Each structure stands twice: as structure tokens, then as C-alpha cells.
Amino acid sequence: xxxxxxxxxxxxxxxxxxxxxxxxxxxxxxxxxxxxxxxxxxxxxxxxxxxxxxxxxxxxxxxxxxxxxxxxxxxxxxxxxxxxxxxxxxxxxxxxxxxxxxxxxxxxxxxxxxxxxxxxxxxxxxxxxxxxxxxxxxxxxxxxxxxxxxxxxxxxxxxxxxxxxxxxxxxxxxxxxxxxxxxxxxxxxxxxxxxxxxxxxxxxxxxxxxxxxxxxxxxxxxxxxxxxxxxxxxxxxxxxxxxxxxxxxxxxxxxxxxxxxxxxxxxxxxxxxxxxxxxxxxxxxxxxxxxxxxxxxxxxxxxxxxxxxxxxxxxxxxxxxxxxxxxxxxxxxxxxxxxxxxxxxxxxxxxxxxxxxxxxxxxxxxxxxxxxxxxxx
Numbered sequence: 001x002x003x004x005x006x007x008x009x010x011x012x013x014x015x016x017x018x019x020x021x022x023x024x025x026x027x028x029x030x031x032x033x034x035x036x037x038x039x040x041x042x043x044x045x046x047x048x049x050x051x052x053x054x055x056x057x058x059x060x061x062x063x064x065x066x067x068x069x070x071x072x073x074x075x076x077x078x079x080x081x082x083x084x085x086x087x088x089x090x091x092x093x094x095x096x097x098x099x100x101x102x103x104x105x106x107x108x109x110x111x112x113x114x115x116x117x118x119x120x121x122x123x124x125x126x127x128x129x130x131x132x133x134x135x136x137x138x139x140x141x142x143x144x145x146x147x148x149x150x151x152x153x154x155x156x157x158x159x160x161x162x163x164x165x166x167x168x169x170x171x172x173x174x175x176x177x178x179x180x181x182x183x184x185x186x187x188x189x190x191x192x193x194x195x196x197x198x199x200x201x202x203x204x205x206x207x208x209x210x211x212x213x214x215x216x217x218x219x220x221x222x223x224x225x226x227x228x229x230x231x232x233x234x235x236x237x238x239x240x241x242x243x244x245x246x247x248x249x250x251x252x253x254x255x256x257x258x259x260x261x262x263x264x265x266x267x268x269x270x271x272x273x274x275x276x277x278x279x280x281x282x283x284x285x286x287x288x289x290x291x292x293x294x295x296x297x298x299x300x301x302x303x304x305x306x307x308x309x310x311x312x313x314x315x316x317x318x319x320x321x322x323x324x325x326x327x328x329x330x331x332x333x334x335x336x337x338x339x340x341x342x343x344x345x346x347x348x349x350x351x352x353x354x355x356x357x358x359x360x361x362x363x364x365x366x367x368x369x370x371x372x373x374x375x376x377x
Contacts, residue, residue: 023183028261041177053345074124075145078109089136095333096213102129118201119344130333131158171276181342187211191343192350196357221331224253224318232288237295253315262310269316
């Protein structure tokens with residue numbers, strides 16, 4: 001590529017080879033570690049999916065037990081991290097701010113174990129950080145991690161202090177697996193760019209959190225839930241959609257930078273949400289979400305025929321996480337809990353065959369200027 005070509009946002013530019021995931025936006029396909037997302041997400045535990053990304057294979061039963069135990073041993077954070085999270089909660093800082101602060105201190109009090117240890121530590125402590133922050137926000141003491149619970153069940157337990165239901169665990173596990181990795185998205189690219197300088201994985205995770213925090217990347221499920229609640233309460237999805245379109249407002253949960261058809265992750269999470277609501281109740285809410293999706297897709301096609309605005313992952317993320325009981329202010333942070341595994345796998349992959357990420361920019365400023373002393377300006 002010559003220095004005269006301009007690709008804003010690096011769109012369409014291939015900068016790395018990866019075995020971790022493949023995204024086909026035209027066909028609406030997502031493959032994670034060689035598995036179609038629908039096959040992997042609904043069957044695997046998060047630990048199995050993480051092992052797949054880190055080791056390029058699913059673990060045996062013995063390996064899985066050891067891998068789970070190792071992650072569980074890394075969940076506890078020190079008093080210094082708790083002090084930061086308590087301060088963030090007291091100042092009403094957003095959850096992603098608290099996660100960024102906690103992630104930056106994630107390896108305090110740990111032995112220098114190298115990149116693999118840092119990767120596992122990041123994945124293990126993210127749920128602890130998010131849950132502790134939320135408990136502080138509620139004026140309650142954090143719930144200590146339980147080593148007898150899996151990664152997903154332990155996260156729910158630390159949020160509520162209660163034993164989570166099997167339906168809630170399976171629903172959240174499906175979500176975490178579905179969004180663990182998705183090509184070179186903004187936050188994953190950020191993580192790879194950081195370690196390409198031969199920086200450490202904790203720095204990469206901290207930078208990735210900052211990238212995910214932006215509303216153009218990880219912040220959409222919250223507004224989607226607001227829309228779902230309004231549609232459910234009004235019982236008039238068509239009226240809601242038409243009012244939004246007539247006002248020139250965006251419908252959150254539709255359209256994607258990559259996918260030109262329905263996001264395959266939306267299909268997985270729609271099925272997971274339906275299964276959860278059938279088990280846990282509140283089927284009316286899910287029925288309203290389905291009706292809203294159908295109306296929105298039809299009217300978007302009518303109002304914007306030149307654009308392909310299909311359902312994206314955020315739509316059913318909102319429905320599923322709401323049903324499970326994950327608080328709305330934690331939606332993006334829960335996304336980070338999932339995506340931490342992908343970030344760390346990509347960071348390790350980058351380090352294994354590294355080249356410094358160093359794009360160029362096209363200069364459009366002035367030239368030929370001459371210096372003038374300050375008293376002559």
C-alpha cells in the first residue's frame with residue numbers, strides 16, 4: 001500500500017494472521033477456534049473456550065479440572081485494589097472506569113510468572129473487580145470468590161451473594177462464550193498494538209478496557225434495554241420504531257460495522273434468551289423483544305433501503321443479561337469479563353510472532369513555515 005492511499009479506521013486493512021476467530025460479514029458467520037459460534041457457545045464452559053483459545057484445543061477432563069483450579073486460585077485481589085474500587089464506587093464512577101483502575105493493578109501481590117500467568121490472572125480477576133465494585137456501589141461488602149464454583153457461576157455469586165440458578169449460569173455462560181472473541185475489533189487491536197511494543201499483558205488489558213468503554217464499541221446494550229423496556233411497557237413496537245425513525249434517531253441494536261446480515265451472535269443469544277425466559281418466567285418481556293425486532297427490521301428496510309441494518313449482538317445481549325439479573329450499569333463491564341479471554345489470547349499470539357504495529361498517517365498540515373521570535377509575532 002502506498003503512502004497516498006487512505007483507509008480511515010484501517011477498514012479492510014489486514015494487519016495480522018490469527019487462528020483465534022474468523023468473521024465473515026457478508027455470510028453472517030463467526031468461527032471461534034475452529035468451531036461455529038452456535039456450536040461452541042451453547043455447549044462449552046467458559047473455561048473450555050478459554051483453553052481452546054490459549055492452547056488451540058479443547059481440554060481433556062483432567063486438563064479442564066486443573067485449568068479451572070488454576071484460574072480459581074488467581075481470583076482474589078488485594079486490599080489496594082479494593083481501596084481503589086471502593087473509592088470509585090463512592091465517587092459514582094462508571095463500572096468501566098473502575099474496571100480500568102482495577103485491571104491496572106491486577107498483578108499487585110503476585111509473583112512474576114510471565115506472560116501466561118498474567119493472561120490467566122487478568123481473566124480470573126475481571127469478575128472479581130466488577131462484582132466488588134458493584135457491591136461497594138450498593139453500600140455492601142464484596143463477596144469473596146468461591147473456588148468450588150466455575151468462572152461464570154462465581155461471577156454471579158459475587159454479584160448477588162446467592163447461589164445462582166442453573167438457568168442463569170447456562171445463559172450467562174452462553175453469552176460469555178459468544179462474545180469472547182471477534183476478530184480484530186477495536187479493543188482486541190488495541191491489546192495487540194500495546195504488546196507489539198513488547199509491553200506487558202496487564203498494560204494491554206488496561207488499554208483494551210479503555211477502548212471497549214467507548215459507546216461505538218461496547219456501550220450499546222444499555223440503551224437497547226431502555227428501548228426494550230419502553231416497548232414492553234407501551235405494547236406498541238411499531239409506534240416506537242416509527243417515532244424514532246421519523247425523528248431521525250438511531251435504533252440501537254441494529255446495524256454492524258462488519259455484518260451485512262443478521263449477526264450470528266444475535267441468533268445464538270436469541271435462542272439462549274428464549275430458553276432462559278421459558279425457564280425463569282417473564283415470557284412477556286421476551287415476546288415484546290421479539291416483536292420489536294421483527295417490526296424494526298421491516299421498517300428499517302423500508303426507510304433505509306440502501307443500508308443493510310440487521311439485528312446485532314447488542315440486541316439480545318440486553319434481553320439476556322437483563323433476564324439473568326446482571327445490572328444494566330454492568331453490561332459493558334460484563335462484556336469485558338468475556339472479552340478478556342480473547343484479548344489475552346490475541347496478546348500472546350501477537351507476542352509469539354511479533355512485529356511492531358506502526359501505521360502511517362497522511363500529513364495535511366502547513367509546510368514551508370519560518371520561525372518568528374515570540375516578541376515579533
